[in-house]
Amino acid sequence: MFKHKLAVIGIGYVGLPLAASLSKHNQVLGFDIDKRRIKELKDNIDITKEFSINQLDNLNNLKFSSNISDLKNANIFFITVPTPINIYKKPDLKYLIKATEIAAKNLKKNSIVVYESTVYPGCTEEVCLPILEKISNLKSNKDFHVAYSPERINPGKSKYKLKNTVKVIGSSNSKVLNFLSKIYSKICLRVHTVNDIKTAEAAKIIENTQRDLNIALINELSIIFKKMNLDINKVLKAASTKWNFMKFEPGLVGGHCIGVDPYYLTYKSEKLNYKPKVILAGRKINDDMGDYVAKNVLNQLKDRKVKSKKILVLGASFKENCSDLRNSKIFDTIKYLEKKGSKVYIYDPLVPKKILRKVAKNILIKLNKKKFFDAIIISTKHDKFKIMGSKFIKKNIKKNGLIFDLKSTFPSSQTDWRL
Amino acid sequence: MFKHKLAVIGIGYVGLPLAASLSKHNQVLGFDIDKRRIKELKDNIDITKEFSINQLDNLNNLKFSSNISDLKNANIFFITVPTPINIYKKPDLKYLIKATEIAAKNLKKNSIVVYESTVYPGCTEEVCLPILEKISNLKSNKDFHVAYSPERINPGKSKYKLKNTVKVIGSSNSKVLNFLSKIYSKICLRVHTVNDIKTAEAAKIIENTQRDLNIALINELSIIFKKMNLDINKVLKAASTKWNFMKFEPGLVGGHCIGVDPYYLTYKSEKLNYKPKVILAGRKINDDMGDYVAKNVLNQLKDRKVKSKKILVLGASFKENCSDLRNSKIFDTIKYLEKKGSKVYIYDPLVPKKILRKVAKNILIKLNKKKFFDAIIISTKHDKFKIMGSKFIKKNIKKNGLIFDLKSTFPSSQTDWRL
Numbered sequence: 001m002f003k004h005k006l007a008v009i010g011i012g013y014v015g016l017p018l019a020a021s022l023s024k025h026n027q028v029l030g031f032d033i034d035k036r037r038i039k040e041l042k043d044n045i046d047i048t049k050e051f052s053i054n055q056l057d058n059l060n061n062l063k064f065s066s067n068i069s070d071l072k073n074a075n076i077f078f079i080t081v082p083t084p085i086n087i088y089k090k091p092d093l094k095y096l097i098k099a100t101e102i103a104a105k106n107l108k109k110n111s112i113v114v115y116e117s118t119v120y121p122g123c124t125e126e127v128c129l130p131i132l133e134k135i136s137n138l139k140s141n142k143d144f145h146v147a148y149s150p151e152r153i154n155p156g157k158s159k160y161k162l163k164n165t166v167k168v169i170g171s172s173n174s175k176v177l178n179f180l181s182k183i184y185s186k187i188c189l190r191v192h193t194v195n196d197i198k199t200a201e202a203a204k205i206i207e208n209t210q211r212d213l214n215i216a217l218i219n220e221l222s223i224i225f226k227k228m229n230l231d232i233n234k235v236l237k238a239a240s241t242k243w244n245f246m247k248f249e250p251g252l253v254g255g256h257c258i259g260v261d262p263y264y265l266t267y268k269s270e271k272l273n274y275k276p277k278v279i280l281a282g283r284k285i286n287d288d289m290g291d292y293v294a295k296n297v298l299n300q301l302k303d304r305k306v307k308s309k310k311i312l313v314l315g316a317s318f319k320e321n322c323s324d325l326r327n328s329k330i331f332d333t334i335k336y337l338e339k340k341g342s343k344v345y346i347y348d349p350l351v352p353k354k355i356l357r358k359v360a361k362n363i364l365i366k367l368n369k370k371k372f373f374d375a376i377i378i379s380t381k382h383d384k385f386k387i388m389g390s391k392f393i394k395k396n397i398k399k400n401g402l403i404f405d406l407k408s409t410f411p412s413s414q415t416d417w418r419l
Numbered sequence: 420m421f422k423h424k425l426a427v428i429g430i431g432y433v434g435l436p437l438a439a440s441l442s443k444h445n446q447v448l449g450f451d452i453d454k455r456r457i458k459e460l461k462d463n464i465d466i467t468k469e470f471s472i473n474q475l476d477n478l479n480n481l482k483f484s485s486n487i488s489d490l491k492n493a494n495i496f497f498i499t500v501p502t503p504i505n506i507y508k509k510p511d512l513k514y515l516i517k518a519t520e521i522a523a524k525n526l527k528k529n530s531i532v533v534y535e536s537t538v539y540p541g542c543t544e545e546v547c548l549p550i551l552e553k554i555s556n557l558k559s560n561k562d563f564h565v566a567y568s569p570e571r572i573n574p575g576k577s578k579y580k581l582k583n584t585v586k587v588i589g590s591s592n593s594k595v596l597n598f599l600s601k602i603y604s605k606i607c608l609r610v611h612t613v614n615d616i617k618t619a620e621a622a623k624i625i626e627n628t629q630r631d632l633n634i635a636l637i638n639e640l641s642i643i644f645k646k647m648n649l650d651i652n653k654v655l656k657a658a659s660t661k662w663n664f665m666k667f668e669p670g671l672v673g674g675h676c677i678g679v680d681p682y683y684l685t686y687k688s689e690k691l692n693y694k695p696k697v698i699l700a701g702r703k704i705n706d707d708m709g710d711y712v713a714k715n716v717l718n719q720l721k722d723r724k725v726k727s728k729k730i731l732v733l734g735a736s737f738k739e740n741c742s743d744l745r746n747s748k749i750f751d752t753i754k755y756l757e758k759k760g761s762k763v764y765i766y767d768p769l770v771p772k773k774i775l776r777k778v779a780k781n782i783l784i785k786l787n788k789k790k791f792f793d794a795i796i797i798s799t800k801h802d803k804f805k806i807m808g809s810k811f812i813k814k815n816i817k818k819n820g821l822i823f824d825l826k827s828t829f830p831s832s833q834t835d836w837r838l
Contacts, residue, residue, distance in 0.1 A: 203657035238622035
């Protein structure tokens, strides 16, 4: 039935939806070096909560493996591993290189390797391609081909999923473009092809860079307007009545892409002797927001002469209605508060307890600490918090305790401070 | 017929459309200290080209004057004067203060002064209001009232005119808000009221700040992508297939608002001890683009070993299909080129010759210099240039001459360089 055997390397937030979609029209192997993840998926359990047990159970053409030898029959490889940054905010390509090596070992004549991981322009051809050639002893653009199709996965509740999203595909080989267009067009809204890999890499990186910068502007405005005693929400509402104003909200910028991808671009740009000014200024504002929140919390508590500083954080994930903790900036706030002597508790009904325990000293299983906290920081706008209501949440704080509502989950009259 | 007598002080790009619209439902005096402008308007001539002779002739309830005593019957004053920056990039409030003094001298009980000029949050109440009180000897919020309604005039060909634009009105007095809502709602799409002046001032300033920063990002990307040998147009086209990507183009940011307004906000912010990082980084990129273009022109000519450097600039106005020269950044490019020994000519069919002569050393009346120029810089995307076509334009350059198409007026194959 299937002519080609597809393998998706890296079965996380990006790889699993891709593998699942592809498996509706192809035989697909979902590969990951994380044995626990593979075991769970074989048991139809997706810890990222993007797929239910039933959904996974119904994917008959999708097999999972962490055994490299299972890739021996594959000839189309999709690389969907994370591309994070290191502590110096430089690209950390270790997963990308590892995945490339795994593909390279299984590369054969006429194989295609499609990268979906976000990288800087040039990375696929300058870093990955030489590894593929060296290990496989095959020649790119002759024996095998490389393409790039940036992922646009939006974790959590989102109306944008693969099937209603345009997919960019970049390759200098028109036959490869045609071939991949046929595969991708079955699982997405439509494909947009560009005839080089670098343009596709650049397209992806600027999408998130633009978003990051726009949030940085709103965060900077939030800082400025606090000094002017202006409510940024009212200002944004008024400005939004102009035909071309784009509404963004202040907030912590975390996660696997928006807070990370710009550093991939600035890294490459600096290598080419141009130090980005605007992009890095935006990154700095957003990177500093966690500390900015902590300082404001402490100042407000100081103003009220509160000394004990037991603080509850509601929401640990980097965005609303999502269990993803990667690069969540509220942990900057927590770290700062703890350094200054606060005892911080976390409650997030969306994040599995065992995951939360790994990253937090004190976690709450239930929100039932009557008049216990000096302050509550509502960090993410989870629907579950909205349903609870501010009245219920407030029961957990002491008299005169403060509520910091970072994402304006509730009307301003119901809380004490917001960005 | 008319209960109130309205006066619009400052009859330029903002004041004239406002006065014209208001005069359809009110008796309006259009006042300006520029006697020549008033004389021309009395002769139905609008040098800004926003109104035709016929259109002006039909405005029967709109009178023009530069005589302050003619304001003695007015009781509703609209201030629509320019608020530029000085050479230190700080707010230059001289026109605003002058207009305020003129209104103050004619202020009476129950008068309302509505500011439409773009200012920093707080300016109306901190700068203008005290002048009004002092000169008039009347008390604000008791004897007379002040409001703020930011202009959103888009000069040149634009589908957004007063009548299909939402108008923000800010005042702490609900009666004044109601009264002005009635007046404004007759001439615009709808009104959005806010109950303080500062929020309305802030809304206006962030609209243009956001636009400025987004263009700055694209300009920075243009600089980076040139170093990567990437065509930014192709990258933007691919990125634009994402649902939330916002398409902006690289280019020179000039004009009366986008390149100026952010400095009003940063001025006030610095007064409050916060030096904006993102906003100023964006301003710097955009302010430097004129020189960046000049450097690239000279480098390309040097690569071709061209020595004489006769350069033609097509388009002098700050944006397409518009005669407005205010703060047009192509003059930075021209200045730089001239400093380096180039002889620069300007051709702009939209700008009246007498105005162009004031700002340029060499102007062309017609585009008929056969094989004369070493380079042509197409600075604005006037429709007239598109209609001429690149073939016709090219006749003016020498063999091997270069065309720099800053705004991608023509396909990249027809020109030599673009942003």
